[in-house]
Amino acid sequence: MTAIGFEKHDHSHCIADALSAAETRCKAQKLQFTPARRRVLEILLERHRAMGAYEILDILAAEGLGSQPPVAYRALDFLVKNGFAHRIERLNAYAACTHPGEQHVPAFLICRSCKAVAETETGLDSGRLGAAARDTGFVIEKVVVEAEGLCPGCAEAAA
Amino acid sequence: MTAIGFEKHDHSHCIADALSAAETRCKAQKLQFTPARRRVLEILLERHRAMGAYEILDILAAEGLGSQPPVAYRALDFLVKNGFAHRIERLNAYAACTHPGEQHVPAFLICRSCKAVAETETGLDSGRLGAAARDTGFVIEKVVVEAEGLCPGCAEAAA
DNA sequence: CATCACATGTTATAAGATAACGTTCGAGGC
DNA sequence: GCCTCGAACGTTATCTTATAACATGTGATG
Numbered sequence: 001m002t003a004i005g006f007e008k009h010d011h012s013h014c015i016a017d018a019l020s021a022a023e024t025r026c027k028a029q030k031l032q033f034t035p036a037r038r039r040v041l042e043i044l045l046e047r048h049r050a051m052g053a054y055e056i057l058d059i060l061a062a063e064g065l066g067s068q069p070p071v072a073y074r075a076l077d078f079l080v081k082n083g084f085a086h087r088i089e090r091l092n093a094y095a096a097c098t099h100p101g102e103q104h105v106p107a108f109l110i111c112r113s114c115k116a117v118a119e120t121e122t123g124l125d126s127g128r129l130g131a132a133a134r135d136t137g138f139v140i141e142k143v144v145v146e147a148e149g150l151c152p153g154c155a156e157a158a159a
Numbered sequence: 160m161t162a163i164g165f166e167k168h169d170h171s172h173c174i175a176d177a178l179s180a181a182e183t184r185c186k187a188q189k190l191q192f193t194p195a196r197r198r199v200l201e202i203l204l205e206r207h208r209a210m211g212a213y214e215i216l217d218i219l220a221a222e223g224l225g226s227q228p229p230v231a232y233r234a235l236d237f238l239v240k241n242g243f244a245h246r247i248e249r250l251n252a253y254a255a256c257t258h259p260g261e262q263h264v265p266a267f268l269i270c271r272s273c274k275a276v277a278e279t280e281t282g283l284d285s286g287r288l289g290a291a292a293r294d295t296g297f298v299i300e301k302v303v304v305e306a307e308g309l310c311p312g313c314a315e316a317a318a
Numbered sequence: 319c320a321t322c323a324c325a326t327g328t329t330a331t332a333a334g335a336t337a338a339c340g341t342t343c344g345a346g347g348c
Numbered sequence: 349g350c351c352t353c354g355a356a357c358g359t360t361a362t363c364t365t366a367t368a369a370c371a372t373g374t375g376a377t378g
Contacts, residue, residue: 225327320378330369
């Protein structure tokens with residue numbers, strides 16, 4: 001599994017694909033893909049980076065989709081709960097999931113220079129963390145794995 | 160490496176040890192172990208769990224060591240920067256380091272029920288995250304690894 | 319004893335998140 | 349058709365977390 005996020009790709013295409021996939025899945029699971037929810041996901045897909053709730057709210061407000069914090073937080077909660085987006089703890093921010101629908105434990109590579117975020121995958125209790133949990137009897141339910149550093153482009157620029 | 164934090168131990172002893180070790184190391188590295196910094200570390204060691212900055216500030220305020228947020232944040236910044244404490248991103252909180260002085264990449268096991276936090280260790284670029292970073296050319300500088308679940312005690316109580 | 323780095327005191331405000339309440343609206347049962 | 353219930357939404361207020369900015373103190377060093 002490699003990270004999705006730093007390589008080039010047909011962006012308008014991937015936005016449309018992701019949105020229609022989300023729509024399909026919502027229909028299948030009887031989830032309400034309301035205008036605000038749809039637009040927030042679209043915003044995250046367009047920007048293709050981690051965004052703060054208030055940054056998203058500003059855009060929604062400019063478009064008349066709501067101007068109070070709960071508007072953004074409710075949409076984000078929905079997207080995160082249903083696997084369409086992830087929360088990046090380290091940044092207090094949110095990013096569209098790059099492989100929604102699949103069951104996975106996300107891990108992130110965050111560039112401290114250009115703020116790009118790539119999503120990759122890890123295991124719930126693999127590696128040393130899992131070993132420590134088994135040793136102590138700790139039951140892992142969720143893990144946050146977030147790496148900070150320099151993305152290929154910025155690393156090269158810095159060298 | 161197993162997790163430190165859930166097993167029983169002589170607590171007053173470990174506080175005193177950790178404080179004097181910190182004092183020694185500050186002297187060696189010419190760091191100023193000021194009263195506020197010392198007290199904040201002591202508070203974290205006493206409670207032996209993750210604490211919010213304002214929770215710590217309340218204690219400092221009650222003791223006349225300062226009542227404004229920067230007081231707590233400056234002390235915490237010092238402790239984190241010098242490896243005496245860690246910030247837990249998932250909780251927006253801070254905890255004393257359980258093995259300061261040693262070079263390490265901390266990982267945390269956080270009980271969602273009793274809020275206890277155990278610290279263990281992981282690698283900077285081990286596992287699948289490291290593999291993804293190498294594949295893409297991402298340079299990892301820091302990683303956040305935080306697991307949430309049930310500690311041995313709470314898991315047993317829930318079963 | 320000047321000076322410079324570092325620490326502290328204080329005020330103000332930024333940034334992130336949620337509680338609480340009433341209203342709206344569509345699906346399903348009657 | 350109409351009722352009713354739950355999910356979503358609108359709005360106000362507030363809470364928590366964090367930092368900017370600037371003035372003051374203080375101790376080591378030359």
